[in-house]
Amino acid sequence: MKKVRETEQAHPLFRQVYEYALNRIERGEWKSHDKLPSIRLLAEELGVHRLTVFKAYRQLTEDGKVYVKDKSGYYVSQGHGQMLVQGFDEGSGVSSYLHSNPMYDIQRIPVKYQFSLALIDPGLLPNLFLSDYVKRVFDMYPKVMGTYASVQGDEELRETLSGHFRKQQHLQLSSGELLITSGAQQAINLIARMMLGPMDSVLIERPTYSVAMDIFRRAGARLVPVEITPEGYDLDEVEALMAKHKPRMFYMNPTHHNPTGYTVPVRQRKLLVELAERYRCLLVEDDPFRDMYFEEEPPPPIFAYDTEGWVVYIGSFSKYVAPGLRICAVACRYPLMERLIKIKSLEDNGTPLLNQKIFLHYYTSPRLQQHLGKLRIALQVQKEIMEQELSQSGWQWETPGGGLTLWVKLPDGTPVDALLRKSLEHSLSFVPGSVFDPLGEMRSWLRLCYSFVSEPLLREGMQKLTALARKL
Amino acid sequence: MKKVRETEQAHPLFRQVYEYALNRIERGEWKSHDKLPSIRLLAEELGVHRLTVFKAYRQLTEDGKVYVKDKSGYYVSQGHGQMLVQGFDEGSGVSSYLHSNPMYDIQRIPVKYQFSLALIDPGLLPNLFLSDYVKRVFDMYPKVMGTYASVQGDEELRETLSGHFRKQQHLQLSSGELLITSGAQQAINLIARMMLGPMDSVLIERPTYSVAMDIFRRAGARLVPVEITPEGYDLDEVEALMAKHKPRMFYMNPTHHNPTGYTVPVRQRKLLVELAERYRCLLVEDDPFRDMYFEEEPPPPIFAYDTEGWVVYIGSFSKYVAPGLRICAVACRYPLMERLIKIKSLEDNGTPLLNQKIFLHYYTSPRLQQHLGKLRIALQVQKEIMEQELSQSGWQWETPGGGLTLWVKLPDGTPVDALLRKSLEHSLSFVPGSVFDPLGEMRSWLRLCYSFVSEPLLREGMQKLTALARKL
Numbered sequence: 001m002k003k004v005r006e007t008e009q010a011h012p013l014f015r016q017v018y019e020y021a022l023n024r025i026e027r028g029e030w031k032s033h034d035k036l037p038s039i040r041l042l043a044e045e046l047g048v049h050r051l052t053v054f055k056a057y058r059q060l061t062e063d064g065k066v067y068v069k070d071k072s073g074y075y076v077s078q079g080h081g082q083m084l085v086q087g088f089d090e091g092s093g094v095s096s097y098l099h100s101n102p103m104y105d106i107q108r109i110p111v112k113y114q115f116s117l118a119l120i121d122p123g124l125l126p127n128l129f130l131s132d133y134v135k136r137v138f139d140m141y142p143k144v145m146g147t148y149a150s151v152q153g154d155e156e157l158r159e160t161l162s163g164h165f166r167k168q169q170h171l172q173l174s175s176g177e178l179l180i181t182s183g184a185q186q187a188i189n190l191i192a193r194m195m196l197g198p199m200d201s202v203l204i205e206r207p208t209y210s211v212a213m214d215i216f217r218r219a220g221a222r223l224v225p226v227e228i229t230p231e232g233y234d235l236d237e238v239e240a241l242m243a244k245h246k247p248r249m250f251y252m253n254p255t256h257h258n259p260t261g262y263t264v265p266v267r268q269r270k271l272l273v274e275l276a277e278r279y280r281c282l283l284v285e286d287d288p289f290r291d292m293y294f295e296e297e298p299p300p301p302i303f304a305y306d307t308e309g310w311v312v313y314i315g316s317f318s319k320y321v322a323p324g325l326r327i328c329a330v331a332c333r334y335p336l337m338e339r340l341i342k343i344k345s346l347e348d349n350g351t352p353l354l355n356q357k358i359f360l361h362y363y364t365s366p367r368l369q370q371h372l373g374k375l376r377i378a379l380q381v382q383k384e385i386m387e388q389e390l391s392q393s394g395w396q397w398e399t400p401g402g403g404l405t406l407w408v409k410l411p412d413g414t415p416v417d418a419l420l421r422k423s424l425e426h427s428l429s430f431v432p433g434s435v436f437d438p439l440g441e442m443r444s445w446l447r448l449c450y451s452f453v454s455e456p457l458l459r460e461g462m463q464k465l466t467a468l469a470r471k472l
Numbered sequence: 473m474k475k476v477r478e479t480e481q482a483h484p485l486f487r488q489v490y491e492y493a494l495n496r497i498e499r500g501e502w503k504s505h506d507k508l509p510s511i512r513l514l515a516e517e518l519g520v521h522r523l524t525v526f527k528a529y530r531q532l533t534e535d536g537k538v539y540v541k542d543k544s545g546y547y548v549s550q551g552h553g554q555m556l557v558q559g560f561d562e563g564s565g566v567s568s569y570l571h572s573n574p575m576y577d578i579q580r581i582p583v584k585y586q587f588s589l590a591l592i593d594p595g596l597l598p599n600l601f602l603s604d605y606v607k608r609v610f611d612m613y614p615k616v617m618g619t620y621a622s623v624q625g626d627e628e629l630r631e632t633l634s635g636h637f638r639k640q641q642h643l644q645l646s647s648g649e650l651l652i653t654s655g656a657q658q659a660i661n662l663i664a665r666m667m668l669g670p671m672d673s674v675l676i677e678r679p680t681y682s683v684a685m686d687i688f689r690r691a692g693a694r695l696v697p698v699e700i701t702p703e704g705y706d707l708d709e710v711e712a713l714m715a716k717h718k719p720r721m722f723y724m725n726p727t728h729h730n731p732t733g734y735t736v737p738v739r740q741r742k743l744l745v746e747l748a749e750r751y752r753c754l755l756v757e758d759d760p761f762r763d764m765y766f767e768e769e770p771p772p773p774i775f776a777y778d779t780e781g782w783v784v785y786i787g788s789f790s791k792y793v794a795p796g797l798r799i800c801a802v803a804c805r806y807p808l809m810e811r812l813i814k815i816k817s818l819e820d821n822g823t824p825l826l827n828q829k830i831f832l833h834y835y836t837s838p839r840l841q842q843h844l845g846k847l848r849i850a851l852q853v854q855k856e857i858m859e860q861e862l863s864q865s866g867w868q869w870e871t872p873g874g875g876l877t878l879w880v881k882l883p884d885g886t887p888v889d890a891l892l893r894k895s896l897e898h899s900l901s902f903v904p905g906s907v908f909d910p911l912g913e914m915r916s917w918l919r920l921c922y923s924f925v926s927e928p929l930l931r932e933g934m935q936k937l938t939a940l941a942r943k944l
Contacts, residue, residue: 012535015487015490015670016670016692017562017671018487019670019671020669020670020671020672022484023669023671023672024718026807029718029752045522046671046694057533062527063484076678099844104623104821106869108622119620120618120923122615122618122619123615125615125617125618126614127614127615127618131607131610131611131614131617134606134610134617135603135606135607135609135610138606138607140602140624142599142600142603143594143595143665144599144796145597145599145602145603145794145795145796145797145830146592146594146597146794146795146796147594147700147795147796148795148796149796150580151576161765167923182654182820182824183821184818184819185673185818185819185820185821189819189820190816197491197492197495198487198488198491198492198493199488199489199491199495199518200492200495211821213820214818215818216795218818220488222518227578245517246501248498255549280501288747322617322618323617323620324616324617324619324621324824324825324826325826326820344578346657346661346683346686346687346690347657347658347661347662347819348654348657348658348798348820349576349657349683350797352654352791352796352797352824352827353796354796354797354826354827354830355824355826355827358826386707390697399819417632426502
């Protein structure tokens with residue numbers, strides 16, 4: 001059974017036995033002072049060599065999980081396996097899922113003044129127009145709902161998007177170098193699966209998209225923060241960190257960055273690719289806000305400067321086309337692409353074809369550009385309203401060139417968590433800065449999304465928020 | 473940083489350092505006879521205690537990955553890190569993805585006589601009628617494409633499906649006990665994430681759905697096969713295996729089983745729940761073919777007999793409603809459900825709302841039952857055509873009471889793999905039995921799907937197939 005051997009390669013056998021026993025102890029199946037199965041018995045049960053079990057037991061002893069009595073008896077140490085007594089407690093690898101997801105918890109609360117969701121007000125999306133397209137899609141592909149897409153994604157869609165990337169963003173790209181995923185989050189997941197093992201280092205921006213941190217931590221990776229500022233990164237610091245930590249990848253959102261709105265300048269984009277090559281560190285470029293610019297278009301993606309395949313590009317448009325479709329395109333080179341497809345094939349065997357066809361036909365419609373133009377203006381107006389309302393607050397922020405959020409610094413010592421609690425009582429929500437900070441600090445910061453509520457609620461809400469802050 | 477601590481709990485620190493170093497060696501970043509970083513240096517770099525690094529290095533030495541020279545120098549052993557030299561080679565945990573997926577490879581090949589896909593001929597699905605519904609859905613929810621669903625799934629859909637399960641299948645179920653996933657495969661994935669760690673045992677049927685095996689192996693689990701026959705399982709064997717291997721779960725498809733078409737009798741269903749409780753083994757009941765019965769309805773799901781929460785039920789209808797929608801409902805009790813939702817929230821943050829709403833409104837339509845009635849007859853007719861064509865072959869099979877496939881035994885010694893190669897040359901495909909066998913045997917068996925091609929292609933294809941077999 002080849003696969004089993006592969007798995008064993010990845011985890012030497014004795015460490016699998018070690019973990020197996022440790023799980024039994026932690027789940028309380030083997031309780032304090034229980035005698036462990038004899039080496040002979042467990043070796044038989046697991047079909048491994050007795051020396052392998054011996055090695056694992058010895059390790060457990062060294063780690064204080066078990067103790068030896070008499071000559072050959074191994075017993076569970078006192079106090080182990082107390083906390084978890086029933087059958088469903090997290091097995092190894094699960095525990096890291098089971099933290100609460102603060103951003104998700106906040107966003108789930110229904111409020112009148114919604115400043116926590118980095119989403120566009122559905123009222124600003126061309127829904128009715130879109131639904132016409134959907135109806136046409138069914139006339140064009142009457143059997144679309146009866147058909148699975150290929151794992152990599154609909155060829156017609158990949159052709160179209162690679163063409164778009166070539167034209168609009170000067171990317172050298174073929175349809176074979178694109179993978180369609182169900183949203184950017186799935187893309188980050190697939191890439192993490194591909195690249196990360198325990199103790200691997202990942203460079204991430206500080207602050208950064210909190211869900212990405214959760215995904216990398218779940219993979220057992222170590223997060224190494226890189227400060228992002230209105231000027232981009234300190235590349236000397238980036239190089240020093242690459243040299244010191246030998247990170248497997250650098251997860252970045254260099255264009256209208258979430259939550260700050262900052263954009264990394266062109267000069268740095270080229271240098272980052274050189275650093276990636278020199279230190280063999282994959283750049284994972286998450287780029288959902290590129291088309292949401294105000295005055296001027298942002299610089300080309302970092303992917304555009306890559307020639308050696310050290311950049312993976314996550315291009316998602318559905319935030320402003322149709323978030324409900326969950327369509328995202330990942331661009332990378334062979335052999336990465338081949339691996340991503342295999343991982344995707346085990347994950348969900350492909351993104352629904354219907355969603356891909358709807359997206360395709362709307363995306364290629366002449367109306368999209370008009371819609372985009374309007375949307376940019378609407379978002380800029382909302383941003384300016386929010387800034388006006390903040391102008392008297394004494395709070396600090398950098399006016400973003402695009403995106404959906406303001407990254408706001410309150411006077412030091414402002415109890416932002418208390419402000420959030422108070423705000424929720426007044427049906428207003430935002431995300432505290434600490435959620436985006438890999439170090440859990442940035443306690444006087446918060447992220448305000450101006451994209452989801454429009455005048456007059458936006459004005460009202462901001463007045464409430466600043467008033468509440470003054471009271472504290 | 474709580475999450476990191478949790479991760480460390482799951483993998484003792486020294487083993488993370490061990491794996492970290494091992495990865496560097498296997499990736500060829502540390503090459504044969506390279507000196508490893510000094511204990512002090514690596515301890516600093518990883519921010520762990522020197523003793524932890526010492527422990528890891530000693531383990532690497534014992535495992536022959538490194539050797540010691542002089543007093544304190546650790547060096548990479550000869551021949552390690554030779555095979556993997558570039559940056560993208562699989563990190564730990566990745567290798568298990570990177571096997572080929574034989575079923576998927578076969579199904580991908582476009583052929584005229586398609587007997588490898590356990591899918592229903594799109595021509596048998598009510599596509600046009602469905603598309604009317606879709607159009608209505610957009611009139612009902614004009615903003616459906618601008619909105620994310622909740623992670624657990626659309627409340628309206630969960631209400632409807634829990635009602636359906638209560639009425640049709642006598643399941644005690646509330647909408648809170650359902651999770652909507654993107655297809656059954658994602659459901660199996662989430663459950664594996666929740667339950668399985670390295671060396672954990674999983675009972676699986678022999679033969680079984682091959683993709684499930686891939687998913688469990690990827691989790692590092694050990695597969696323990698349970699024979700499935702027309703009479704169901706040998707419950708004494710099941711109990712013995714549960715007692716011996718203490719499996720975390722038993723993955724089963726007890727109703728119109730894929731690939732065999734067998735159905736586990738009611739009597740066994742009750743007893744299986746008792747065994748699950750006694751041996752603390754979660755039953756994972758995959759049930760995609762329930763509604764595809766011919767003469768008589770199958771017995772209720774095993775989930776219906778469970779009172780203690782030891783069964784997870786995977787109910788997918790989209791095979792016969794709209795495979796392209798990828799809608800599946802997972803039923804389980806607290807606390808499992810809470811865990812599944814958290815895992816789903818990190819995976820893709822929820823299944824597209826559009827797909828859920830379309831499914832909902834079609835599924836509740838009076839037309840669905842009519843469609844189903846017709847579909848059952850159509851499938852039964854195709855099954856009978858296939859059986860007629862096989863009647864002279866001397867091959868053996870059990871007439872299934874439902875489902876989409878025939879599980880056929882050829883005379884011993886028939887080279888099924890050679891038959892597949894020949895068949896592909898004649899634009900005909902099927903899946904060899906060995907693909908479904910956890911032991912990789914069953915070499916004289918094959919799975920034939922009668923659901924995807926209809927008369928006369930079905931007759932033609934079967935005549936070609938039997939003729940090719942005779943020639944071999």
